[in-house]
Amino acid sequence: MTKRYDAVIIGAGHNGLTCAFYLAQAGLKVRIVERRNVVGGAAVTEEFHPGFRNSVASYTVSLLQPKVIRDMRLEDHGYRVIERPISNFLPQEDGDYLKLGGGLERTQAEFRKFSEHDANVLPDYYDALETVAEVLRGLALKSPPNVGEGFRTLIDGALQGRGLAKLTLSQKRDVLDLFTKSARSFLDSWFESEAVKAAFGFDAVVGNYASPDTPGSAYVLLHHVFGEVNGKKGAWGHSVGGMGQITQIMAKVCEACGVEISLESPVAQVLVDGEKAAGVRLESGEEIAASRVIANVGPRLLYDRLVAPSDLTLEFRRRMKGFKAGSGTFRMNVALSELPNFTCLPGVGEHHQSGIILAPTLDYMDEAFLDAKRYGWSKKPIVEMLIPSTVDPTLAPEGQHVASLFCQQFAPELPDGRSWDDEREAAADCIIDTVEAHAPGFRASVIARQIHSPLDLERKFGLIGGDIMHGNMSLDQLWSARPVLGHGSYRGPIKGLYMCGAGTHPGGGVTGAPGHNCAQVVIGDKGGYGRFL
Known part of the structure; x- marks a missing residue:
């Protein structure tokens, strides 16, 4: 039977x-x-190289x-998650850097290096984002109203809309902005420093094959602040x-x-x-x-x-x-003989335990997307590097490390009939070069690498167009x-x-x-x- x-x-x-x-x-x-x-x-x-293990696709x-x-x-x-001491570290093109996270006062002190105005307005920005995020958190574990079911749709919509209805007019305007505006337009209304805008704008292009100028990209920024680690809202960590x-x-x-x-x-x-x-x-x-x-x-x-x-x-x-599917994501793991040494902040520090964002401005992110649209992948890609072995020594041999390289923008389908099978190594080299420009000696420290182009992500994980979302x-x-x-x-x-x-x-x-x-x-x-x- x-x-x-x-x-x-x-x-x-x-x-x-x-x-x-x-x-x-x-x-x-x-x-x-x-x-x-x-x-x-x-x-x-x-394990992608003897003794070196890491998260393959999802990574934080x-x-x-x-x-x-x-x-x-x-x-x-x-199950155990180690919180990052700071959220992100952004090297700048002029040799400076910005650290984001570690508490409001620490972040404000960082922002003052770039703009007194941005430091002062930061608490209000956090409050605005958190208010909207809290309403949407309340919807995360509910089935949306199913359009087409008549009276039931109206009832479900009314019940789930109560959180939004309770918002002030100003807060409702924030909701509208976050759902419809580009990340740049939204951030321009708050901040004046390009470094500060980049620090927040990065979240708008994570898994998003789009420019920070694309209408609606502000919502992707919001999506990435829904979470929490060990009860701390908005925090990120390593499993x-x-x-x-x-x-x-x-x-x-x-x-x-x-x-x-x-x-x-x-x-x-x-x-x-x-x-x-x-x-x-x-x-x-x-x-x-x-x-x-x-x-x-x-x-x-x-x-x-x-x-x-x-x-x-x-x-x-x-x-x-x-x-629409296709997130423009290229994912790579590397085995390292030593930690990268950043020109803007030499030596070992808490920045090695954070998200290291190589995308100093919104203009840089926009150009990365335009490059990918024209040529298939950006010659100056957006790179987020995490080095989880700094907090989890089980992932690499003693004294050595593994790094996750999460990269944008790489077209789901290359133009002119080209295949990712032919270009994946060149794209990986470009990513290594991008890190090398900020941390000389990085290329020489790479012992091995595991590459996942958008096509690799589709074949291996069933992610059509390499779309992680x-x-x-x-x-x-x-x-x-x-x-x-x-x-x-x-x-x-x-x-x-x-x-x-x-x-x-x-x-x-x-x-x-x-x-x-x-x-x-x-x-x-x-x-x-x-x-x-």
Whole structure:
């Protein structure tokens, strides 16, 4: 007799694991099928050179929902995050530098090197951002109103809009600015120093193939301040053992709840019977029967490759054809014989434990994007470097280090028919040269490197166009419109088909929120009350 499941989840990334946990807690029989030979999706740790380990794609922690951490009891199983002493360190082209974080007074003192005005206005800026972020945090663990459901849509919209309704007129203006303006336009209204604007503007281009001048890029800036580390809002940190430690713990928790996890089990097709999802067929030919199919993959991968066109309406297919994906991200890990020595701040210091941002101005970031549009990748890329071995010695041999290089802007598809297979090494060299310009001797310290171009990210992790967010975080692809209006509540266009990945609300990052919310919807549809949710 064929074994049947209440739910089969495609993809063992962190959202799939989170969703599986809540479903299992509610009594459902759940199986996860994962294409790779390891759980974690893009949140994995790998040894990329003998003795050197690091997070491969996702590389830092802040956005993981505290409720998910508590409910899954991750800390009981070894989850530990070390907070950065300062948030970011930005070398400047004139030989100066700016440090961001470490407390309000420290940051104000840094800002005074560049602008007394910017130091004075900083508390008000933080308050404005935090007020909006707090309202949106309240929406992160709720299913958006699903447009098209009549009175229910109105009720859900009214209930979720209460937080916004309580804001003052000035605060509502901040909301409008953050959702519609470019990062530059928003920051220009607050600050005068180019270094200060760059310090905040960097978040607007993380995983965003766009210029800081692109309308809507201010929202991406806001998205990156939603999180917290160890109860401190807006902080970022390092997961001891790398990002893979988080998902390995999640997998153990899931299995203890009865979830079955099948590795090396790539899905070929979502099975549909009588206009209802009926399970999946693996590439091996095995068919898995399930009452519900839950996709923890991006919308483009799901609807372009795993669902037969005949099972979708022409209108839905047209809408999904317009779904934008491609984050312009190039990801590299390097093994180092020594720490980089920065010309603007020589010696070893707390800046080595921060996010090292090589993008001194918004103009620099804009030019990086324009370069990528013209040539495929920027000759002066935006680089964020983290050196997690400075706080986690398990990642590298004694006296040596590993560094994460998260880089923008690199076109998802190169112009003129060129392939990333032919250009990945040259792009990696360019990134190394960018660091070398600020820290002479860096190139010589590189023992080995692990390269992931946008095409590599797609092949390895199923991130279409190398999109770490599973789809652009633009106004037309947020909240009830993520991935498309009418299907913003984690329910797909086929009965019994659900979505729990970053291509749904609230979007990208290691949050666990889409997995949590999707499970809530599934249990509600089943007729349960989701007491664990």
